[in-house]
Amino acid sequence: MSNTNRREHRKLIDKDTEIYIQNNTHGSYFWESPHKTSMVKFEGQGDEDIMTFGDLRVMVAQSRKLFKDMRLIISEVIDDEYTILDVAKALHLDDTYNSYFDDLLDLGAKNIDTSYRIDAEDIVFFIQESDMGDFKKVLKTNLKNTLIETTMSMNTVDSNKSDTVAKLVNTNMDDDILSDIKASQVG
Numbered sequence: 001m002s003n004t005n006r007r008e009h010r011k012l013i014d015k016d017t018e019i020y021i022q023n024n025t026h027g028s029y030f031w032e033s034p035h036k037t038s039m040v041k042f043e044g045q046g047d048e049d050i051m052t053f054g055d056l057r058v059m060v061a062q063s064r065k066l067f068k069d070m071r072l073i074i075s076e077v078i079d080d081e082y083t084i085l086d087v088a089k090a091l092h093l094d095d096t097y098n099s100y101f102d103d104l105l106d107l108g109a110k111n112i113d114t115s116y117r118i119d120a121e122d123i124v125f126f127i128q129e130s131d132m133g134d135f136k137k138v139l140k141t142n143l144k145n146t147l148i149e150t151t152m153s154m155n156t157v158d159s160n161k162s163d164t165v166a167k168l169v170n171t172n173m174d175d176d177i178l179s180d181i182k183a184s185q186v187g
Helices: 053-062 064-068 084-090 094-104 121-129 132-138 144-153 159-169 175-186
Strands: 018-023 029-032 039-042 048-052 072-077
Touching: 018 053, 039 048, 048 053, 053 064, 053 084, 064 072, 072 084, 084 094, 094 121, 094 132, 121 132, 121 144, 132 144
Parallel strands: none
Antiparallel strands: 018 048, 018 072, 029 039
């Protein structure tokens, strides 16, 4: 069997490995483990907390959608043995993180080493600096919901991007709402 046909194996991550997670929701977020042995409380976007891989695995099982669309971000692994992608792959979130590195940052997921750190501000920067082609490309990935939510919460976004997002969010959106969105971005 050739190497090209083999699936890349998931690394076994030690359950005590510490991992930073970051809030990328546009509000607060609270999670408590089923046995009440650990908890995470975020007051706003960009807040971070450290948890073990064992607790993160439970949290992802309960809140998979929030991790899948990067409303909650695995931002850093505190261990030189593992990368963010190793953790994402172990949690079956590799499609999302590959899209993040390949499509949003254009870094190439294969080039990410153990020192790489993700920040919610990277998404804001992408929205502000990307051209429409790249923007539409990322809207076709798992990052779509986060991109839409972040774009609509910003006041200084290219009106073409917010129009594109508004059409995607709801094709039946009332014209008054679209006018309000445009007006809030102007001033």
